Amino acid sequence: MNVILLSGGSGKRLWPLSNDIRSKQFIKIFKNKNGKYESMIQRMYKNIKKVNNESIITVATARSQVSTIYNQIGKDIGISIEPCRKDTFPAIALATAYLHDVKKVDLNETVVVCPVDPYVEEEYFRALEKLSDLAKSKYYNLSLMGITPTYPSEKYGYIIPENKKEVSKVKMFKEKPNVEIAKKCIEQGALWNGGIFAYKLRYVLDIAHKLIDFKDYNDLFNKYETLEKISFDYAIVEKEEKIQVMRFSGQWKDLGTWNTLTESMDENIIGKGIESDKCQNTHIVNELNIPILCMGLKNMVVAASAEGILVSDKEQSSYIKPYVEKIKQQIMFSEKSWGSYRVIDLQEESLTILVTLNSESCMKYHSHDFRDEVWTIISGTGKAIVDGIEKTVKAGDIITMKAGRKHTIIAETELKIIEVQLGKEINVNDKHKFQIEK
């Protein structure tokens, strides 16, 4: 099975755990069987592999997510990087070309596309396999998966099938109706459109070539910025007659707000937290190293990260976006391909971060124009390089880098470093990257 996971952009609705650089699919909030927490994308990847270990999984995403994806999933996953955001048709066309030209997937093979962030169980992934098989149909060009509605939601588009059989031709689509119309649609057997569909690789590639002048994946990648923004629905679905839909009645949840997300948590408290006996239906998600004490709270969520603290009535949690947009803040935590960093102190002319490098990983060789840096190694072993000079390092060692000096550090074991940045203009964009000199 070939799967393209659409990994969307920034999410302010799950602030402070999601933000401009960390989307909700990367929040580690679901406990697995080993008692470890995993993110939506880790859960999704693991379950696709569990149902079919041969699956070729490609994430279609922006460059800003690449480090986090590699860090959470490993390097086995394919990533189709969108050079900029251009709506769903260019994104799916690019990922389809990537499958064909990079992953060498045959034109006759089928491809399943689905969003990375619904909360689903194993049955969902078996349904994806069935959808992948359905897409082999000689008659239908597109095979959708429709979710059996659990209530007349106004949030979703509806797929209206010709009949109520498990698989049926699609009669029409209905974009986000009001409750009354939604009720009527459901009576007719309508299904939620969760953006899950499958096609033969050739089909989308042919349309892409008709709409865009490009040779292959690399060419499409290079001219991506010049492409018109157009949705997959508008470019393909609305023009296609030969569409079938498969009903799915298993668990499928859109965990877009704290209210819905906490419904899917196995425990009420993640991280350091205490709830008094008088607390009811209250969830704590705490990524900080200090305890949260809740006294007499009812139907509330308390979420804390290095970015901030949210205390919300669960019902009200769906309205946080405009408030979060007003918060202008330094990014306090970032996952990188080599590990992560966390801001631990912020002053006018200095910034102190805790850097964690995964074992056997390495940050890019780089320099800064406008800041000096001091590393104090607090645990682990590795090798630092400053202006070409190598030095093995261990806890207690100090490396100083004046502005302009090229530097990197290579972790042997997991390496933790206190990095003090000093300068009048400390900015993440003040960075030049180099190849390590041999």
Added chain:
Amino acid sequence: MNVILLSGGSGKRLWPLSNDIRSKQFIKIFKNKNGKYESMIQRMYKNIKKVNNESIITVATARSQVSTIYNQIGKDIGISIEPCRKDTFPAIALATAYLHDVKKVDLNETVVVCPVDPYVEEEYFRALEKLSDLAKSKYYNLSLMGITPTYPSEKYGYIIPENKKEVSKVKMFKEKPNVEIAKKCIEQGALWNGGIFAYKLRYVLDIAHKLIDFKDYNDLFNKYETLEKISFDYAIVEKEEKIQVMRFSGQWKDLGTWNTLTESMDENIIGKGIESDKCQNTHIVNELNIPILCMGLKNMVVAASAEGILVSDKEQSSYIKPYVEKIKQQIMFSEKSWGSYRVIDLQEESLTILVTLNSESCMKYHSHDFRDEVWTIISGTGKAIVDGIEKTVKAGDIITMKAGRKHTIIAETELKIIEVQLGKEINVNDKHKFQIEK
């Protein structure tokens, strides 16, 4: 006027802003006319001086509070340090001896004793002056100030005067009655006992000499640990016939819980905080550097410090103590005579703190047996001394101190330092103090 302020011990009921080393009287929560926040003790000191600039103010307290008092009030204040906690009679006897022997206050002068932590206005301090004058009485040995009750509280002891005049002889005392009895007492003109009283210095010193065998202040200080624990009420008040009470009807609030404390706040939000339009009667007190967003909260308090985060229904906030007692945590913030430090990262074998030295101040010359330390100066100028060798320092400079090395730093301007402590056993008690070698 001679005033002894009784500065009590640790307060868990205002966690996370008060804790084992920071009592509630030091929390900076009240906005003054210049828009700066001040603590209860700062407010109390300022107002006593405002009413009578000649007042001699002495704080009776434990050694652990001395640094914070000097830091918040300055060195002009007298401090009578209790070598250990021994209830109120030994504490007041020691402070009275301190006034006589150290501050050279005459035996015939009067002394006013009051707790440091009620929330009061200027009229209270004028009443203290009046009480001080009343204590000059040739007949009465003790003059109490009684608070006109605003409700039949079960929390306070009651003073029952002989009549309802402004100043009256005390008929009897009633310890924490139930509501019914409290109501009856109030009908008879009873007053709350706020622990505010005045006496002639000679009177308490004479009783102290009768009950304790000591020569002078230094002698009493040195044998303090051997003294019997006994309350001022038991040792003096209950045995004294000649007691008068003065009514006080002005503002007097016991800010012992978050519920009562927030009632006296001028604003709903201190520190970085946002409340949605749907929030009602909700207070945010945030000492952290990250924002708190509150959505749809009613009658709640959210308090955050480096120690932890409290989210509480206001009514429930008086029940936090047993929960806070279960939290075992590293002290994350401490005020010192020379400034303060804040823990910014905590690992198994390292601890990183932000040290702030006030300008022209200096930490003790000291060494550690079991940890190495690294200082990275992030702002300010000063002079570091390591094993007798002096070095001027500025932002960007690094000082390393292996275990055993004597070290200190002297701030010229305000000095900020990132200090990384490294070792298998990092403990605040691992410290030897020295005189700086000349």
